[in-house]
Amino acid sequence: MAAVARDTGIRRNGGLRRNGATALRLAAVAALYYAGARIGLLQELVRGQVTPLWPPTGIALACLLTLGPMAWPGIALGAVAVNAPIGPSPPAVLAIVAGNTLAPVCSYLLLRRVGFRPAVDRLRDALVLVFLGALAGMLISATVGTAALLLSGALAAGDFWTAWSVWWTGDAMGVLVITPVLLVLRRARLPRGVGPYRLLEAVALPLGTAAVTLVATRTEVSLLFLVFPFLIWAALRFQLAGAAPCSLIVTVLAVASTAEGTGPFSDHSLAARMVTLQAFNGSTALTALLLSAIITERNATRRQIERVCAQLADVVFRLTPDEPRPPEGDRRSPDRR
Incomplete structure (x- = not known):
């Protein structure tokens, strides 16, 4: 009985450690997402929350490529923390959060489907990151987010396509310029034997x-x-x-x-x-x-x-x-x- 109780305690402690490590990873993802969003909002152009460069999309995709699909709750938590104070209404905030979470997840699934390598050491990797990871995947966040602003009355109908284009290109640029930098940092090592x-x-x-x-x-x-x-x-x-x-x-x-x-x-x-x-x-x-x-x-x-x-x-x-x-x-x- 003592041996059984000891094995049960070991398994319970191991499970707690794994759960704690997972929670820390998700908290780190949310914190990175939030920090990137605060930086991006410094250059907003439409209604205080649409920017020409949205770093959280690049951060979210890099986290998914590094940690796998288990990173999505951290992305959603970070999106809630960013959009709740500035969103026009709770339903609109929920829609924007859903779009901001689904877009990088869909980009990740598309990249994994075609065999994307995070090292980006092949021409095909660069092409799929551009066309699938950035341009295709970010259609979701731009469409859902702009529609939420329009339906909530925060955006005039005549400004829909301008806001949509800024949102889409901003999210896409986040993937194109932020994700490669984070993938490089992930594999960075101290240089050895490098001349002055x-x-x-x-x-x-x-x-x-x-x-x-x-x-x-x-x-x-x-x-x-x-x-x-x-x-x-x-x-x-x-x-x-x-x-x-x-x-x-x-x-x-x-x-x-x-x-x-x-x-x-x-x-x-x-x-x-x-x-x-x-x-x-x-x-x-x-x-x-x-x-x-x-x-x-x-x-x-x-x-x-x-x-x-x-x-x-x-x-x-x-x-x-x-x-x-x-x-x-x-x-x-x-x-x-």
């Missing part, structure tokens, strides 16, 4: 991106194209680990400029500013994601070819033992010389 010039380059790249973006978004002359060389530099040299943070820097500074009505985004209507802003942000995010994925996939293919060449060289050496064995450097592909 490489470290200097890693520091100069985001600083240069920020400086050029500030100039491009604060002057009346259209100089937005100047940011693209820095994004290409980041993708070529550091792949997603460099391109994702630089894309986030560009997007945040461009959104801030639009909210303040300065630079190339000034002297236009809300709809015109949103079209210009989101076309620019979408172009920078696509450049960063697609190019970094292409470079990563190319590098992986090259390493695979080198391994195959080395194996073939070993086979040839065993078949012709009288021939001198080629040095290691000669067995590599010409691209490595």
Whole structure:
């Protein structure tokens, strides 16, 4: 009897620990969602709760890709904490919360269905993140949320499509610029054996991106194209680990400029500013994601070819033992010389 009671107590304690760990994870998800929402609301453009960049969608999708579908209660809890104080009515708040929860969950299910890899090391991963994770999945939150505002009387019928477009593109941009950064941070490790010039380059790249973006978004002359060389530099040299943070820097500074009505985004209507802003942000995010994925996939293919060449060289050496064995450097592909 004592042994049975002891085993029961051990199982109960193990269950409590697991439940406690799960509760802590969900609380962390909710806290991250809430913090991202408070940051996003600083740049609201429509009725105090529709922004051109909504970080919680990117945070929610990254949490789902990391923790699995069990993260959805934390997303819902964070959405309630954000929308309850600013929502027009309790039914509208519930609808908005449902849409904000369902959108990243559906994006996650779509990405898992097509075999998405969180490393984003293939071109297909970048494409499905853009078209399924961002553009398709966020249709749910934008449609449900804008309809809730319209039915509650908080939004005029004539402003529906403007609010919907801001909501949809803001949620999509959250996925495009926030999710890759969080996926990079998840796999980040302290650099080892990295030379000083490489470290200097890693520091100069985001600083240069920020400086050029500030100039491009604060002057009346259209100089937005100047940011693209820095994004290409980041993708070529550091792949997603460099391109994702630089894309986030560009997007945040461009959104801030639009909210303040300065630079190339000034002297236009809300709809015109949103079209210009989101076309620019979408172009920078696509450049960063697609190019970094292409470079990563190319590098992986090259390493695979080198391994195959080395194996073939070993086979040839065993078949012709009288021939001198080629040095290691000669067995590599010409691209490595």
